[in-house]
Amino acid sequence: MVLTGNDTKVLKAGDPEPPLAPGVARIYSMRFCPWAERVVLYAAAKGIDAEVVNIDLHSQPEWYKAKKHPKGQVPCFEKDGKIVYESAIIPEYLDGIFPDTAILPSDPYERSQQRLVMEQFQPFWMTFYGLFVIVKEQLQGEARQAKFKALEGVIDNIEKNVLKSDYFGGSSAGFPDWMLFPFIERLSLFSKFLDPPTPFPSEERWPKLSAWWARISSVPEVQPCIQPEDVHIKFLEAYKAVKEYKDAKPDYDMGLH
Numbered sequence: 001m002v003l004t005g006n007d008t009k010v011l012k013a014g015d016p017e018p019p020l021a022p023g024v025a026r027i028y029s030m031r032f033c034p035w036a037e038r039v040v041l042y043a044a045a046k047g048i049d050a051e052v053v054n055i056d057l058h059s060q061p062e063w064y065k066a067k068k069h070p071k072g073q074v075p076c077f078e079k080d081g082k083i084v085y086e087s088a089i090i091p092e093y094l095d096g097i098f099p100d101t102a103i104l105p106s107d108p109y110e111r112s113q114q115r116l117v118m119e120q121f122q123p124f125w126m127t128f129y130g131l132f133v134i135v136k137e138q139l140q141g142e143a144r145q146a147k148f149k150a151l152e153g154v155i156d157n158i159e160k161n162v163l164k165s166d167y168f169g170g171s172s173a174g175f176p177d178w179m180l181f182p183f184i185e186r187l188s189l190f191s192k193f194l195d196p197p198t199p200f201p202s203e204e205r206w207p208k209l210s211a212w213w214a215r216i217s218s219v220p221e222v223q224p225c226i227q228p229e230d231v232h233i234k235f236l237e238a239y240k241a242v243k244e245y246k247d248a249k250p251d252y253d254m255g256l257h
Helices: 034-046 062-067 090-097 108-120 122-137 141-162 175-193 207-217 229-237
Strands: 025-029 050-054 076-079 082-085
Touching (some): 034 090, 034 175, 082 090, 090 175, 108 141, 108 175, 175 207, 175 229
Parallel strands (some): 025 050
Antiparallel strands (some): 025 076
């Protein structure tokens, strides 16, 4: 598997569109975007040869929104003139065009069970983003603790009722594992980013989920696809000094200088 370009600088307004040879697969991404990371990880897990082109999300190249993604967002996948976007749709498309390495099961029941895991995670998303609210609004006291408590309650449920094997996909990493990885990764980063920190991972409180995190983090395909912890934390810290995310001007090339 050759996944090239993941650690390259972003293309921004005024930059030309890089040529794409017939038969070559390309992922439009941004190194710190969890939605784009889903697709990069999924492609790596499948062993797909693909190139990654990173996009400046505050100043996209003109051709990107005009020709690739109508909202100028990432991720986006392109091959042989066909373009697919949305982080939960691209992986299924990849399984369709590269069936020999399909991660989603072919059995309809097993496939439905992996999708069901994603449905069971619905309460997680709102409480997870509560961590960003803590940063954005600089919450303190009871308001801050309420966000923590809500998230911890959701994680308690995942520990008890959702994670039933070594992986969410069963005995090996499956579709839900790669879809969830970037968000659990950021949950772990917040444990070092916030003061006081979030309690995840915790082998005492969440032994199964903490063991899952250690297990999937050590999958060989993962490390080349994620950013070093210290660089990622510095990127998150860029949001601390501003009151609104729209006012933030993150350094998308952080760690590459």
